[in-house]
Amino acid sequence: MSYARYFGRLLRDSGYSVAKGLAMPLVRREAVRSGAHAMSYPISTYAPWQADPEFQEIYREVRKNTLVDIWRCYELWSLVGELRQVAGAIVEVGVWRGGSGALMASRAAQLGLAEPVYLCDTWEGVVKTGAVDTYYHDGKHDDASREIVAALVARLGLTNVELVQGIFPDQTADRITDGALRICHVDVDVYESAKGVFDWAWPRLARGGVAVFDDYGFPACPGVTQFVDEQRGRGDRLVLHNLNGHGIVVKR
Numbered sequence: 001m002s003y004a005r006y007f008g009r010l011l012r013d014s015g016y017s018v019a020k021g022l023a024m025p026l027v028r029r030e031a032v033r034s035g036a037h038a039m040s041y042p043i044s045t046y047a048p049w050q051a052d053p054e055f056q057e058i059y060r061e062v063r064k065n066t067l068v069d070i071w072r073c074y075e076l077w078s079l080v081g082e083l084r085q086v087a088g089a090i091v092e093v094g095v096w097r098g099g100s101g102a103l104m105a106s107r108a109a110q111l112g113l114a115e116p117v118y119l120c121d122t123w124e125g126v127v128k129t130g131a132v133d134t135y136y137h138d139g140k141h142d143d144a145s146r147e148i149v150a151a152l153v154a155r156l157g158l159t160n161v162e163l164v165q166g167i168f169p170d171q172t173a174d175r176i177t178d179g180a181l182r183i184c185h186v187d188v189d190v191y192e193s194a195k196g197v198f199d200w201a202w203p204r205l206a207r208g209g210v211a212v213f214d215d216y217g218f219p220a221c222p223g224v225t226q227f228v229d230e231q232r233g234r235g236d237r238l239v240l241h242n243l244n245g246h247g248i249v250v251k252r
């Protein structure tokens with residue numbers, strides 16, 4: 001790939017997208033000026049997602065249904081495989097049009113994992129924005145629906161998915177009766193929702209299971225970054241910062 005294409009893609013994938021809105025360049029510049037952020041370009045070139053035909057086949061099917069870039073999608077895909085020995089359900093809160101959730105469910109189905117994959121969303125957009133969430137407002141990402149996700153799930157032939165509509169955990173957590181969780185993917189953009197989901201999931205997470213926070217370190221999501229950083233320094237959890245924008249909390 002030429003450098004021009006590489007940097008073109010980097011710019012596109014790192015946020016100059018319609019989904020994140022026209023204000024993003026300003027938000028990013030402000031974040032970098034604050035001294036707490038910098039534009040980080042990994043110099044590692046290893047790209048296993050390019051040489052993984054099973055991943056590529058599913059990614060092609062879901063890519064138009066996701067705001068999550070290929071690097072984070074591949075990490076979710078890999079984690080489902082890495083954690084195949086950890087028994088428990090997979091929960092995603094923050095589904096939008098279903099891409100990242102369907103990707104995890106496809107991998108779980110390929111591996112023959114017995115437990116369901118719960119895809120939970122209001123399908124009316126983000127909720128619980130507060131003072132720390134300077135970029136987001138309630139209702140953002142309301143351009144999705146349960147029907148769009150159901151159609152994707154059907155197209156992929158998935159039978160391990162349950163769609164759960166409403167504010168999580170307040171209105172819908174009682175729909176998840178499984179005793180243990182393997183993975184909780186938290187993609188809700190703002191502090192209070194991230195906290196609500198994690199506080200519900202943590203006691204249910206199996207040992208060795210993970211909570212994966214999307215948008216960790218994204219300049220538009222300071223609430224998510226703050227919440228993940230609050231998990232550091234505790235003996236029962238390991239907090240990992242991935243430069244792709246995932247904050248991963250592993251239960252020891």
Ligand SMILES: C[S@@+](CC[C@H](N)C(=O)[O-])C[C@H]1O[C@@H](n2cnc3c(N)ncnc32)[C@H](O)[C@@H]1O
Nearest residue numbers: 066067094095096100121122125126167168188
């Ligand atoms: C960035 S989008 C999720 C992107 C998705 N994972 C993908 O593959 O593109 C965030 C979603 O979180 C949902 N959401 C935010 N807070 C929520 C909550 N507390 N309960 C349920 N859904 C929530 C919004 O409705 C929105 O669809």
